[in-house]
Amino acid sequence: MSDNATVGPVQTQSLTFAEDEPFCLESGASIGPVTLAYETYGRLNADRSNAILICHALSGSAHAAGYLDGDPDKVGWWEDCIGPGKAFDTDRFFVICSNVIGSCYGSTGPASIDPTTGKAYGLRFPVVTIGDMVKAQIELIDHLGIDKLLCVAGGSMGGMQVLEWAARHPDRVCSAIPIATTAQHSPMLIAFSEVGRQAIYADPAWNHGEYYERLQKPDAGLAVARMVGHITYLSEESMQLKFGRRLQGMEKYGFEFDTEFAVESYLKYNGHKFTQRFDANSYLYITKAMDYFDLSQPTGALAAAFAGSSHLKFLVISFTSDWLYPSYHSKQLVSALTAADTDVTYLDVKSTWGHDAFLLEVETMTNLLGSFLDRLVREERIALPAGSKVRAAKRATAGSPAHHSRLAENLA
Amino acid sequence: MSDNATVGPVQTQSLTFAEDEPFCLESGASIGPVTLAYETYGRLNADRSNAILICHALSGSAHAAGYLDGDPDKVGWWEDCIGPGKAFDTDRFFVICSNVIGSCYGSTGPASIDPTTGKAYGLRFPVVTIGDMVKAQIELIDHLGIDKLLCVAGGSMGGMQVLEWAARHPDRVCSAIPIATTAQHSPMLIAFSEVGRQAIYADPAWNHGEYYERLQKPDAGLAVARMVGHITYLSEESMQLKFGRRLQGMEKYGFEFDTEFAVESYLKYNGHKFTQRFDANSYLYITKAMDYFDLSQPTGALAAAFAGSSHLKFLVISFTSDWLYPSYHSKQLVSALTAADTDVTYLDVKSTWGHDAFLLEVETMTNLLGSFLDRLVREERIALPAGSKVRAAKRATAGSPAHHSRLAENLA
Numbered sequence: 001m002s003d004n005a006t007v008g009p010v011q012t013q014s015l016t017f018a019e020d021e022p023f024c025l026e027s028g029a030s031i032g033p034v035t036l037a038y039e040t041y042g043r044l045n046a047d048r049s050n051a052i053l054i055c056h057a058l059s060g061s062a063h064a065a066g067y068l069d070g071d072p073d074k075v076g077w078w079e080d081c082i083g084p085g086k087a088f089d090t091d092r093f094f095v096i097c098s099n100v101i102g103s104c105y106g107s108t109g110p111a112s113i114d115p116t117t118g119k120a121y122g123l124r125f126p127v128v129t130i131g132d133m134v135k136a137q138i139e140l141i142d143h144l145g146i147d148k149l150l151c152v153a154g155g156s157m158g159g160m161q162v163l164e165w166a167a168r169h170p171d172r173v174c175s176a177i178p179i180a181t182t183a184q185h186s187p188m189l190i191a192f193s194e195v196g197r198q199a200i201y202a203d204p205a206w207n208h209g210e211y212y213e214r215l216q217k218p219d220a221g222l223a224v225a226r227m228v229g230h231i232t233y234l235s236e237e238s239m240q241l242k243f244g245r246r247l248q249g250m251e252k253y254g255f256e257f258d259t260e261f262a263v264e265s266y267l268k269y270n271g272h273k274f275t276q277r278f279d280a281n282s283y284l285y286i287t288k289a290m291d292y293f294d295l296s297q298p299t300g301a302l303a304a305a306f307a308g309s310s311h312l313k314f315l316v317i318s319f320t321s322d323w324l325y326p327s328y329h330s331k332q333l334v335s336a337l338t339a340a341d342t343d344v345t346y347l348d349v350k351s352t353w354g355h356d357a358f359l360l361e362v363e364t365m366t367n368l369l370g371s372f373l374d375r376l377v378r379e380e381r382i383a384l385p386a387g388s389k390v391r392a393a394k395r396a397t398a399g400s401p402a403h404h405s406r407l408a409e410n411l412a
Numbered sequence: 413m414s415d416n417a418t419v420g421p422v423q424t425q426s427l428t429f430a431e432d433e434p435f436c437l438e439s440g441a442s443i444g445p446v447t448l449a450y451e452t453y454g455r456l457n458a459d460r461s462n463a464i465l466i467c468h469a470l471s472g473s474a475h476a477a478g479y480l481d482g483d484p485d486k487v488g489w490w491e492d493c494i495g496p497g498k499a500f501d502t503d504r505f506f507v508i509c510s511n512v513i514g515s516c517y518g519s520t521g522p523a524s525i526d527p528t529t530g531k532a533y534g535l536r537f538p539v540v541t542i543g544d545m546v547k548a549q550i551e552l553i554d555h556l557g558i559d560k561l562l563c564v565a566g567g568s569m570g571g572m573q574v575l576e577w578a579a580r581h582p583d584r585v586c587s588a589i590p591i592a593t594t595a596q597h598s599p600m601l602i603a604f605s606e607v608g609r610q611a612i613y614a615d616p617a618w619n620h621g622e623y624y625e626r627l628q629k630p631d632a633g634l635a636v637a638r639m640v641g642h643i644t645y646l647s648e649e650s651m652q653l654k655f656g657r658r659l660q661g662m663e664k665y666g667f668e669f670d671t672e673f674a675v676e677s678y679l680k681y682n683g684h685k686f687t688q689r690f691d692a693n694s695y696l697y698i699t700k701a702m703d704y705f706d707l708s709q710p711t712g713a714l715a716a717a718f719a720g721s722s723h724l725k726f727l728v729i730s731f732t733s734d735w736l737y738p739s740y741h742s743k744q745l746v747s748a749l750t751a752a753d754t755d756v757t758y759l760d761v762k763s764t765w766g767h768d769a770f771l772l773e774v775e776t777m778t779n780l781l782g783s784f785l786d787r788l789v790r791e792e793r794i795a796l797p798a799g800s801k802v803r804a805a806k807r808a809t810a811g812s813p814a815h816h817s818r819l820a821e822n823l824a
Binding site: 027028029123126127184185186187188190191192194195197198199202203204220221223224227228230231234236239240242243244245253255256257259261262263264267268271284288291292294323326 | 439599600602604606607614632633655668673675679703
């Protein structure tokens with residue numbers, strides 16, 4: 001990737017709020033202080049109208065683009081789509097990404113110190129919802145002096161946050177791009193969440209969430225949870241293409257229980273790697289937030305959730321081989337958005353990559369996102385940041401398949 | 413279910429062989445003695461031509477029909493399809509079902525005593541294959557004095573055994589009914605197997621397979637493995653129908669990590685129940701046998717596997733919502749069988765029940781299996797057992813949806 005296609009070195013920043021008044025949660029509980037880790041790329045224009053919020057998925061972080069200062073290998077999770085001339089063009093837009101509350105990448109979560117005890121919260125951390133994550137993001141947007149976001153975009157759990165913004169805070173956002181997501185977590189999604197949680201509970205090292213002061217962490221359980229997740233991010237077809245029945249480093253069956261198939265090796269490697277970067281309790285809290293997500297409530301009608309959003313523009317994207325967030329969820333969403341009289345563009349992208357497609361189908365995504373944002377810029381008359389010169393769009397980007405694959409493995 | 417629709421009380425029998433000469437396995441290892449648990453229903457006719465072998469799935473047993481002597485609740489796993497006047501009509505056929513080698517329902521497996529040590533085999537038990545399971549079944553068929561089976565039938569892993577019989581022992585069988593299965597375990601199937609195994613390995617109580625003499629067994633790990641399995645046996649649609657987002661015994665979210673959704677409760681209950689009836693090491697061995705299954709080898713061409721099977725009749729059945737063993741696997745099988753010049757009937761049954769459909773779509777299955785077997789009886793001129801009187805077929809059977817559901821939960 002050439003230098004000018006990246007935002008370059010970035011630093012993760014943080015905002016702490018609710019130091020005096022606690023932050024009230026959907027459950028009725030409250031918590032404070034709350035810290036959010038965030039990064040920004042590009043510059044705000046004069047009327048602060050060019051801000052785009054990117055929302056991350058289950059295991060993502062605020063580090064969406066560029067590379068962490070001093071470590072060129074720590075590339076952002078959506079580097080393919082955020083940068084100068086890319087889909088989220090940092091020459092034109094001020095792009096923000098923050099780590100969700102409950103996570104473990106700098107935002108307050110179960111691994112954070114509870115000021116009332118001086119020890120990590122563990123399971124004393126209150127259960128948070130997608131709504132709470134978004135409410136915390138509003139604190140950040142306020143802090144940055146942004147009245148209205150030009151766009152909120154994200155895939156998977158990121159897409160749920162996008163929909164929450166659009167449904168519950170329509171006055172703070174012009175447009176929304178929910179990708180490979182749902183307005184209502186399905187029983188199959190809940191089932192996979194619960195299996196992951198049960199794998200963590202089953203690990204004696206989890207110790208009811210009290211492991212932060214111990215040497216042994218529930219890595220074994222967390223690795224199993226992640227392995228289940230990895231299967232669901234792929235499709236049957238992409239697994240056939242990627243692994244088939246290939247053996248790993250052997251010519252024939254070993255007739256033993258060592259790792260033999262390439263797909264086993266992939267799962268084990270990624271399950272193990274995940275334990276080095278993620279907190280098991282955060283996995284519990286974030287999956288729970290996803291399970292609770294259901295915009296059709298309390299009325300039972302999804303369209304009612306978007307009753308106040310008719311001035312918004314939506315770009316809804318799903319992928320044909322995504323069986324975790326199947327296209328029909330997006331189609332139901334589009335029906336509801338249409339019934340609510342919003343401006344909706346919908347694309348069911350033909351892809352073999354399953355749920356991971358939202359990170360892998362870079363060229364298609366770049367074209368889709370790019371044209372939608374071009375239209376927004378025209379229709380909302382968005383000015384460039386002072387002194388900015390938009391270069392020729394590099395819409396057909398960047399990155400080898402191996403690079404894409406690595407991104408998806410790390411950051412879905 | 414009325415009395416005359418069941419074979420009534422049955423006793424599981426057992427055959428022990430390889431007491432002098434060890435039983436040679438595909439891996440090159442050998443083992444002996446070997447015991448197979450089996451049951452039979454109905455009677456052999458004079459020329460021993462009316463025998464049907466039923467092959468069970470991953471966690472099944474020899475107890476396929478009737479109820480265990482003294483316990484009317486211990487109903488066979490395919491009671492809906494085996495009995496007087498049912499699809500596998502015990503007034504006409506001599507039906508056999510045996511527990512596979514490697515399992516834990518009376519056949520020799522890792523929990524059996526190794527005669528060389530006087531202790532349970534544990535991981536010293538050799539890795540077995542679908543081919544080894546079928547070779548052991550041949551010992552049983554020989555013992556019962558049956559030269560040629562009229563039919564071999566089974567779903568899921570049972571279907572793999574069916575295909576193994578048809579491909580590698582075509583002289584011992586007239587017809588084959590592989591249901592909801594594949595001739596080549598896919599990388600996605602291997603991935604789900606491996607996650608289940610990793611959940612067991614991750615349980616410290618597993619102790620590298622050495623737990624038989626301990627108080628604590630790897631129940632937690634085995635339960636997680638089973639929960640993953642249960643998700644894959646259902647479809648997204650059947651989960652929506654069966655559970656939706658219904659809460660279990662509560663009106664609103666509890667904002668805690670207790671079981672809240674009905675689907676969570678279902679998984680936990682079934683995961684736990686499974687640990688009371690199944691051995692964790694058997695789970696490892698049987699999933700490994702499935703992963704190794706690939707009839708396309710060694711030539712790479714599936715049709716070549718059936719080169720000697722052109723005289724066989726096949727009834728291949730798949731289900732539209734089965735994403736674990738998707739219909740296209742059955743279609744590839746049908747292409748290969750057609751290329752090998754066999755007599756094939758294929759049906760892709762429209763069903764919302766996912767992989768479990770082979771146990772739940774009783775009426776459709778009864779009609780399909782019944783007509784195929786009727787045709788076999790006519791074409792192969794199969795005589796009734798002495799004194800037998802075939803009653804009017806009860807093709808549209810028996811059992812409430814709740815009953816079906818219970819069967820599937822217990823016995824898939």
